[in-house]
Amino acid sequence: MARWEPNARERLVVAALDLFAEQGYDATTVRQIADRAGLTRTTFFRHFPDKREVLFAGQDTHARLLSEAIGTAPGAAGPLEAVGAGLDALAASFPAGRRDFGARLLAVVAHHPELRERAAFKHAGLAGAMAEALRTRGVPEPSASLAAELGARAFDTAYARWTAPDNAEPLGLLAGEALTELRDAAAALA
Template sequence: MGRWEPDAESRFRAAALELFGKIGYEQTTVAAIAERAGLTARTFFRYFADKREVLFNGTERLQQTMVDALTQAPAEASAIEAIAAALKCAGDFFDDELRPFSRLRSTVIEANAELRERELIKMATLTAALAQALRERGVVEPDASLAAEAGIAVFRIAFGQWVDESEQRGYGEIVEELLARMKALTAGA
């Protein structure tokens, strides 16, 4: 192996997901991932802190993108409209090219309690960041937290539908539909 390997991060991710799918997350070692990728374990640790990070790498970028979209929503936008802007911009991450990876990622996470817990922590962190961004826009409590929680519920349901094997619609289209359904549900309240 040479000193520089092109697209090592993607190769590690593909190798890890293949192994997670074949032999399970718990049985997959970093050494096995590196071997499958044709790289070294030392190189693996340049890209990922541990094998979990193969599944959670990029979380901070998604969060920042969503917070930025919320912050840039028009000043007159309601809390829910600002949250909707954040949800819609997440569609930039979830395109058809990423769907196979996301489907397998979801399957691996669902099969492992430690990873499910990590996913819940990720969602809680995202919720807190969105609530804080709403507070910075002048939304008071408990409205900021309530809007952020509702937004993350839409996010989770949309993502779950998007990764379903039978789903053909894009993430953005699913989010639009769910936001409309949420609006209809709350209109009767």
């Protein structure tokens, strides 16, 4: 019978990121992550299939937040307005105290091709979830996928700016700004 481990998931994520940053991703084992978190390997594998997935644990939650907010945006909202509502909902799920974690996460991902590949897949997954929610609103292709891609890019940009050392702006505001920049760039290109 499994013991209830309070915050096991969060503790494993923090332990993994600490170890990846300290000694490198390749050198870090699941056992070390579990030890650092004060948990067992069995508990680790109850939460994650492998050490790579630890850093992308929030993907399903993020996709759901985006989809729900896009789905419940006012009927009169255009595709990019609905995407903006999705980004607001997603941004609100990141506590301000997560900024330092985010900065270290981006640094670790940037240094490992295997993690960059997984990040590209997460980007595509979140864009796909937004596109699906937009199609459900009646937005045709390729507009739905394009608006979703702008949303995913806006969030990536905003997250990088949010975690920058000198930033004082909230994530939601930065996401809105980045989406506006991308909309203007799309207008200029077209």
